[in-house]
Amino acid sequence: MTSKWNAACLLAVAGTAAHAEGSQIYGSIDLGIATVTRVAGKGRLTAMQNGGMSNSRLGFKGSEDIGGGNAVRYLLESDVLADVGSSGNGPLFARSSWIGLAGAWGELRLGRNYTDSYELSAKYDPMSAGNFGGLLAVVDSARSALDAKSGNLFTSYGSTRVDNSIHYRSPAWRGFSARLTYGAGEVPGSAKTNSLATGAIEYAQGPVEGALVLGEMHSPSSPALVFRHKAFYARYATSIGRLVAGRTESIGLGPGGGSFVTEFIGANLPSGPAWIVNVFAGRVQNHVLHSRPATWSLRADYYLSKRSMLYGGYAASRQDHDSRLNIVNMAKFSSAAGAGNQPDAGDSQTGYMVGLRHVF
Secondary structure (H helix, E strand, O other), rough: HHHHHHHHHHHHHHHHHOOOOOOEEEEEEEEEEEEEEEOOOOOOOHHHHHHEOOEEEEEEEEEEEEEEEEEEEEEEEEEEEEOOOEEOOOOOOOOOEEEEEEEEEEEEEEEEOOOHHHHHHHOOOOOOOOOEEOOHHEEEOOOOOOOOOOOOOOOOOOOEEEEEEEEEEEOOHHHHHHHEEEEEOOOOOOOOOOOEEEEEEEEEEOOOOEEEEEEEEEEEOOOOOOEEEEEEEEEEEOOOOOEEEEEEEEEEOOOOOOEEEEEEEEEEEEOOOOOOEEEEEEEEEOOOOOOEEEEEEEEEEHHHHHOEEEEEEEEEEOOOOOOEOOOOHHOHHHHHHOOOOOOOOOOOOEEEEEEEEEEO
16 A cells, blocks of 8 residues: 555656656666675575665656745655665655755755765765665674664664755855754754754865765664764876775764774776776774774676666675675665575675666
């Protein structure tokens, strides 16, 4: 019943957006076949994988001029699990849902927004924020320094997106720009519980790009536990391609706190008019468990056209002690999710994937 309701809502919004001024329907479909070793101690898993290059999605966005150089803007974006035709188990527009104002003074958005921590990590991920290899697949599920149940700097630090939030981004000035996000916890009697605040300063001038990110999230279950996050990213365009490096750290202040660090390097290297080779190497430092697992990946993209591409990739992990570092987002093997979301403790992994992506 939920899937039918979601489909009906999407059709209704699509019909409205098609007739609205300055509106656009957009999205992408990304599917492939992947095989990964040592999945949850049960051996090799071969299955259809969503979003090896980037998550499939369907969105509606638009802008209306209201005079004086200002405009009203909106965006609604839904996840798509293309292998089963589902929008996932969460809200219909779980990826983004906001409305705002924009002008020469910057842009203000209200609603469900990306955290600055996640959005900039996705921007600087050499593997294009996909679900196979790369920065966003780096999850040590044995135990993070902040949370006994999961994960990487995002799952332990907080959601990749934040509800009930206010987001502002400034215009650029001499290459510098800033962004701020605040998410209200909306817990009676406590303004801090479940609240989130992130901010970033970005720089982009010529071949050089960079970002500094800071954030703080108060636990929804314990006001005494505060998660703090900081990250630095740098990217440089050379004659042979784009070089990327970064460092992130999540710190828990309170019961069970500690620090959890991810460091990575990578590159995007064009080869001829249609090929791009992407490389990534990352290391996790869990200062609670004193483990330092590592991961690396390689992916080649072949552009059939400006909006359609074939790709193939390899990813691997080397565990340290009882770490359980993932090389792939198992939740996107939607029909095979019961296999588990991580390897057994100490089990290194290797994986391969081939896929097809189209952007519209």
